[in-house]
Amino acid sequence: MKVYKFGGASVRSAEGIRNIFRIVSGLNDNLFIVVSAMGKTTNAMEVVLEHFMKADRAASLHKLAEIEAYHYEIIAQLFADQKLAKAAVEPLFEELKNNLSEGVGDDYDRWYDRLVSYGEVISTRIVSAFLSESAIENVWLDMRQLLVTDSNYREANVRMDESQIRLQQAADFTKNRIYIGQGFIGANIKGDPTTLGREGSDYSAAVVGNLLDAQSVTIWKDVPGILNADPRIFQDTVLIPEMTYLDAVELAYSGAQIIHPKTIKPLENKQIPLYVCPFGSPKEAGSVIKATTEKPIDVPVLILRKNQVLVTIRPRNFSFVLEESLSKAFAVMNKHRLKIAMIQSSAISISVCVDNSRYLTGALDELANEFKVNYNYALELLTIRGINDEIVHKTTLGRTILLTQRTRRSGRYLMKEI
Ligand code: ASP
Ligand code: MG
Numbered sequence: 492m493k494v495y496k497f498g499g500a501s502v503r504s505a506e507g508i509r510n511i512f513r514i515v516s517g518l519n520d521n522l523f524i525v526v527s528a529m530g531k532t533t534n535a536m537e538v539v540l541e542h543f544m545k546a547d548r549a550a551s552l553h554k555l556a557e558i559e560a561y562h563y564e565i566i567a568q569l570f571a572d573q574k575l576a577k578a579a580v581e582p583l584f585e586e587l588k589n590n591l592s593e594g595v596g597d598d599y600d601r602w603y604d605r606l607v608s609y610g611e612v613i614s615t616r617i618v619s620a621f622l623s624e625s626a627i628e629n630v631w632l633d634m635r636q637l638l639v640t641d642s643n644y645r646e647a648n649v650r651m652d653e654s655q656i657r658l659q660q661a662a663d664f665t666k667n668r669i670y671i672g673q674g675f676i677g678a679n680i681k682g683d684p685t686t687l688g689r690e691g692s693d694y695s696a697a698v699v700g701n702l703l704d705a706q707s708v709t710i711w712k713d714v715p716g717i718l719n720a721d722p723r724i725f726q727d728t729v730l731i732p733e734m735t736y737l738d739a740v741e742l743a744y745s746g747a748q749i750i751h752p753k754t755i756k757p758l759e760n761k762q763i764p765l766y767v768c769p770f771g772s773p774k775e776a777g778s779v780i781k782a783t784t785e786k787p788i789d790v791p792v793l794i795l796r797k798n799q800v801l802v803t804i805r806p807r808n809f810s811f812v813l814e815e816s817l818s819k820a821f822a823v824m825n826k827h828r829l830k831i832a833m834i835q836s837s838a839i840s841i842s843v844c845v846d847n848s849r850y851l852t853g854a855l856d857e858l859a860n861e862f863k864v865n866y867n868y869a870l871e872l873l874t875i876r877g878i879n880d881e882i883v884h885k886t887t888l889g890r891t892i893l894l895t896q897r898t899r900r901s902g903r904y905l906m907k908e909i
């Protein structure tokens with residue numbers, strides 16, 4: 492069997508969903524389809540949540556009404572007879588409204604997962620109904636009942652053993668050829684919904700691939716495949732047709748937007764190839780990530796990670812024992828879920844480059860108990876793999892650089908935003 496994952500951009504319009512039909516109808520294999528929320532629905536649901544957490548019920552319902560209208564518009568464009576699709580989606584919006592009426596919760600992350608996860612539940616209902624109507628029989632599955640995760644809300648990790656039993660039972664290919672499930676969501680063992688981290692649908696697809704022993708996983712994207720740089724930022728980008736799992740992990744952790752960092756491990760563990768294919772032209776080869784390749788990457792790869800903060804800390808009590816400070820500092824940062832992109836240490840200080848997230852202030856406050864803390868906002872981290880002087884010159888010319896790290900093959904430049 493194969494796994495196909497369609498992201499938010501692929502399902503943002505009726506045309507996109509018709510294209511899924513075209514792609515899926517060309518396949519005879521058993522198939523598990525993983526789908527994200529439509530377009531920018533996750534962002535919009537985050538706004539609903541913000542209002543809800545501030546107890547502004549009217550504003551949260553207003554935003555939800557916008558989301559509802561957007562989905563109904565797509566249904567109107569897709570179905571001649573909208574009855575079935577609407578019947579599948581209406582109760583979900585009702586559940587959401589009931590949730591919003593319940594009064595304000597206190598646990599932000601938990602409410603996030605409970606509410607924002609509906610984006611995927613709704614989108615999969617619509618895609619599944621459309622495929623059924625187009626004579627592609629399929630079975631809709633609720634991943635909140637199948638992917639068991641820990642309770643690390645908003646960044647949950649899948650428990651593979653428990654999930655495997657449930658998923659294999661539910662996706663029985665001797666009974667049906669095509670199943671559809673949500674990316675990005677699962678539930679803890681008590682059944683409370685969880686999400687796997689923003690852009691986490693790739694991870695879902697990889698987990699499904701692993702648990703069902705897929706022969707391949709394909710991520711359909713609105714790009715030709717994996718490029719050596721983000722074409723929205725850099726010019727003259729080229730396609731990288733093949734790379735190893737190791738290359739992919741390094742790229743993902745440097746901040747390459749192409750795949751979610753957690754995606755590779757479940758695939759590598761079972762040596763399942765991951766294809767990244769162009770949604771708009773499905774006949775093209777795209778890129779493949781696999782165990783080994785005869786064609787090592789021979790172009791410089793550029794990754795720009797935006798919205799970074801440089802945090803420099805020094806122990807207050809003059810205990811300049813680096814190891815001790817390091818372990819204390821990292822314990823605090825880990826507790827506050829800071830994503831560390833770069834580390835540099837000297838005899839008396841530690842500098843880290845971290846994503847500017849909503850957890851940052853809490854971490855800085857706690858660090859300030861033991862350390863003197865300095866920081867700079869509004870930075871971006873450029874990673875260059877396969878480095879040469881010309882490319883460094885071209886990409887950093889005239890920029891204010893706060894921190895540099897260079898090895899034989901790669902360079903990293905923490906710069907002020909322009
Ligand atoms: N819908 C989620 C997000 O926008 C998950 C995903 O698209 O992968 O982050
Ligand atoms: Mg997405």
